Amino acid sequence: MPNQAFVLLESGQVARSDGGDPIVPWWSFGKTILAATALRLVEQQRLSLDRPLGAYTLRQLLRHEAGLPDYGAIAAYHRAVAAGDAPWSVEDLTAHADAVQPLYRAGTDWTYSNIGYMRVRTLVEDAFGDGLEAAARALVFQPLGLDNVRLALQPQDLVDVQMGSAHGYHPGWIYHGLFVGPLLKAAILLDGLMGASSPLSAQSLAAMRETHALPQFATPPWTAPAYGLGLMCSLTQDGWAVEGHTGGGPGTHLAVYRRTDGRPRTAATFAEIEEQAPVEIAAVDLLA
Secondary structure, three states: OOOEEEEEEEOOEEEEEEOOOOEEEOHHHHHHHHHHHHHHHHHOOOOOOOOOEOOEOHHHHHOOOOOOOOOOOOHHHHHHHHOOOOOOOHHHHHHHHOOOOOOOOOOOOOOOOHHHHHHHHHHHHHHHOOOHHHHHHHHHHOOOOOOOOEEEOOHHHHOOOOOOOOOOOOHHHOOOOEEEEEHHHHHHHHHHHOOOOOOOOHHHHHHHOOOEEOHHHOOOOEOOOEEOOOOEEEEEOOOOEEEEEEEEEOOEEEEEEEEOOOOOEEEEEEEOOOOOHHHHHHHHHHHO
8 A cells, every 4th residue: 555554452552553554534533542542531420322412412422323314425515525625614504414304214224424423522512511621631532642633724734644535635635634643653543442451441342333234335455244333343254353434535534443252453554545445455355
């Protein structure tokens, strides 16, 4: 893969790495951060997983079961991003996505929805009383001893970030928030978050791992894909289980995954490519 980097942690220590430690966009790996931050607020009784929020619950938002559409398939969205336009307002986004009426009754189906996670961000910020970066730092990053991870808000926040072909990209197009940071820190975050010293309670970790099965996405390297609360979970083709998240946007993709079969190994892979499968396969190969 062109312009790639990877890191493998074993028992929390770097076992293998290549490509340096670039600062990269974490794309949808930010959903794992959002879910963890929301669950910390649930533990503090500042949010509820199952209290109705109109037609859906926070749990359904986090597991993509709320019936909200996505904006990823909207042609006008991609044209606007490619043209370097300023991000739409939330009202314009809602209109473009036709997000007023639900696709189905919440809890009865599954649709990957960045709009759903945009609403999670709003819930987190309202409950915490500050912006998403401050909430994630206080509730997730600091307990894990993480620094050098930030929320990009303007194009100038990406000048030191490896963006591939997406020069001048406006991070505001990622409505749930675009975290950026060193690739190693992504691996450390997942390893610590899902490990024995997690800032999350055992109950919260169990909730994250309660999944919606998605057999329609069973393509290499996955044989039994499923989605939890901000967490992609699957068996690999060799029969062992992983959890984590893939992320991608214009010009780059990354995959951050951890084995869940007792071997404490976590891999993060990144490449300047337009497809997600190669970084997922590379991560699984590292974890084998």
